Amino acid sequence: MKEYCKVNTINVGFANHSVEGTIYLKGALDTEVLIRKGKLRINILTPSLELTEDLHNGMLNNPDVDNNHHIDWLRFTTYHDLVIPEGKYNTQIKCPYGDTAVGFEVYGFPELLKFYGVIDVQKGYVHIKGELRSEYRSEDCSIPIDILKKFIPKDLLPPRTQYTWNQALQQNPLEVYGLAIGKGVFDAFPEKLLTFKNLEDLWIGGQTQFNVKELPDTLFSLVQLHTIRIYGSSIHQISDKVNQLKNLEELCIESSQLKTIPDSICELPLLSDLSFRYNKLIELPECIGTTPNLKMINIEGNYFKKIPKSITAVPSIKVDRKYQKLFMDTSYRSNNPDPIDESLFDLSYYPEEKIKLKNAIESIPEVTECSDLILDYTTMATYLMPDKEDKNIAVGASKVGGNPDLPKTWEHPKSNKGSLYVFHAQINCEEASSYQKYLPRKGMLYFFVNDEEYAQKPIVLYTENVKDLLRYQYDENTEFTDSNLDNNIREAVRISFKNGISIPIFYNLYNHGSERYPKYADFFEDESNEDIIDDLEYGIESLENVIDSPLSSGDPNIPLHFHSINSHVFTQHESPQELAAARFGGEPSEWIVLLNMESTGEFNFWDAGTLTYCIHKxxxxxxxxxxxxxxxESS
Incomplete structure (x- = not known):
């Protein structure tokens, strides 16, 4: 039996795609069909395709535009794992399941499509046959789909009822397969749970107070368990008897007190998902990476001193970036062999401003104990001040929005489909040279991005020659990689520059303090400093209100917003520098905000957010x- 993936009778084949530079997790764009926890998972991707009429079957016919489209892939996927009725092979599933149900989805096509047809589930393969129809158009137009894909057959499970604790106690214990304990106080392990001999799925969380320090060995006699998820418990260790759970596929113990993990966990043959987020772990078993079927491990929020290198064999690893260096090389590889000169970016060249800041810090009791921290990581930012009165902006002048002034021999950055990248700004480096010492002394910097939803593909260009520039002309037919900008060219705004100190961001310090400010990592990881950290987060707003800054309006309730360079960008989660380091390597403090674009004027990123370009120093x-x-970043 041969596998195939036919689109309008043409066998386009299967493919795996890299997730690098995308929003997808590792493995999310791999073709696979598998049985997981007794349910069917389908994720089928084609290679990149040129959608000629032979493939789109007239679906994209439009007399006014080019109807050939390049797509990265066509993806057919079960949004959630499918429960097979009666838990038997030789079952046909009709699609779509209903008007509101989320089931077998189609992604990657230029317009929204839905699959109409049948998924034939046989032991060892699925046969998907039907057609793709537009969600928006009613005309008689569709694309035939015919896919056959093999998989390793495993036992299927029929639909199961998930009982609460009180409901389960009223059932025949041998017919309780799913148990969700969301309420109650348990100071000891509930022995009645052991009467559910066929239990497959155990969930404990919500409002439950699970004050149990260790799961008893007897729990591991429930050998039908394929899922254990426990949240907010007092569990501090797992028995080495856990290896008796030969059917266990997911083990999740989060926000608990786990201190050790037994080596025997590595013997579980079907374990694919493992999560120990927010526990007290300082190490993992040396054999963790040899767990036969382990696909994902999440160990964020722990206190590791040691992580074995074998973990790199796990396809998807979620761990605090500061601990990655325990098992892998996280350094940044630059072509520049010289060390970073941090004095270019901090207040070393601005002694008067540093003294003023120190005096301001000493006037606010809540932040005084952290004076050195604030002074060490405060930067001298350069703000882009708008001059809206200048309506005749000279070619080669610094500006945001409008049309870029490019060297005559350059092409405008564009995608492989021919649509243009979105232009944000150009900075004449000579105009900015007296305000900082780290940008090139002359030349022009240009900032482009593929879209303003995820900003996955930024382009920053530099030229030393600013004499032979030509203003690129957009018109009503210009197509951008972000279609929201089509026919909506932003007005150009001339900018000048002004310096102002930028105080570090101290929001969410418990999770990010040691990463952002590594010189004080020990301070942030010392639990005895919690009160000082709380005071710092509270008092920093008072400090911002008393310093002299271009962002000061005179009214603390009306902050001003200007685009900026070498500034600290407010974030609720990872900072732009943390995200950059996670993507390319190095420490977050080695990255600089090359340009932070605020939602101001005609710019608006999500819900009044920011779009930030970072570069390694x-x-x-x-x-x-x-x-x-x-x-x-957006709220």
Missing amino acids: KDLAIKDFSRVFASI
Whole structure:
């Protein structure tokens, strides 16, 4: 039996795609069909395709535009794992399941499609046959689909009822397969749970107070368990008898007190998902990476001193970035061999401003104990001040929005489909040279991005020659990679520059303090400093209100917003520098905000958010703009 993936009778084949630079987790764009926890998972991807009429079957016919489209892939996927009725092979599932149900989805096509047809589930393969129809158009137009894909057959499970604790106690214990304990106080392990001999799925969380320090060995006699999820418990260790759960596929113990993990966990043959987020772990078993079927491990929020290198064999690893260096090389590889000169970015060249800041810190009791921390990580930011009165912006002048002034021999950055990247700003480096010492002394920097939803593909270009520039002309037919900008060209705004100190961001310090401010990592990881950290988060707002800044309006309730360079960007989660380091390597403190775009004027990123370009300081020193990172932060 041969596998195939036919689109309008043409066998386009299967493919796996890299998730690098995308929003997808590792493995999410791999073709696979498998049985997981007795349910069917389908994730089928084609290679990149040129959608000629032979493939789109007239679906994209439009007399006014080019109807050939390039797509990265066509993806057919079960949004959630499918429960097979009666838990038997030789079952046919009709699609779609209903008007509101989420089931077998189609992604990657230029317009929204839905699959109409049948998924034939046989032991060892699925046969998907039907057609794709537009969600928006009613005309008689569709694309035939015919896919056959093999998989390793495993036992299927029929639909199961998930009982609460009180409900389960009223049932025949041998017919309780799913148990969700969301309420109650348990100071000892509930022995009645052991009467559910056929239990497959155990969930404990919600409002439950599970004050049990160790799961008893007897729990591991429930050998039908394929899922254990426990949240907010007092569990501090797992018995080595856990290896008796030969059917266990997911083990999740989060926000608990786990201190050790037994080596025997590595013997579980079907374990694919493992999560120990927010526990007290300082190490993992040396054999963790040899667990036969382990696909994902999440160990964020622990206190590791040691992580075995074998963990790199696990396809998807979620761990605090500061601990990655325990098992892998996280350094940044730049073509610049010289060390970073941090004095270019902090207040070393601004002694008067540093003294003023120190005096301001000493006037606010809540932040006084952290004076050195604030002074060490405060930067001298350069703000882009708008001059809306200048309506005749000269070619080669610094500006945001409008049309870029490019060298005559350059093409406008565009996608492989021919649509243009979104232009944000150009900075004449000579105009900005007297305000900082780290940008090139002359030349022009240009900032582009593929879209303003995820900003996955930024482009920053640099030229030393600003004499032979030509203003690129957009018109009503210009298509951008972000279609929201089509026919909506932003007005150009001339900018000048102004310096102002930028105080570090101290929001969410418990999770991010040691990463953002590594010189004080021990301080942030010492639980006895919690009160000082709380005072710092509270008092920093008072400090911001008393310092002299271009962002000060005179009214603390009306902050001003200007685009900026080398500033600290407010974030509720990872900072732009943390995200950049996670993507390309290095420490977050080695990255600089090359340009932070605020939601102001005609710019609006999500819900009044920011779009930030970051570059490694070593690359900036040698004018290498080939690895710039962009991210969006919004509430």
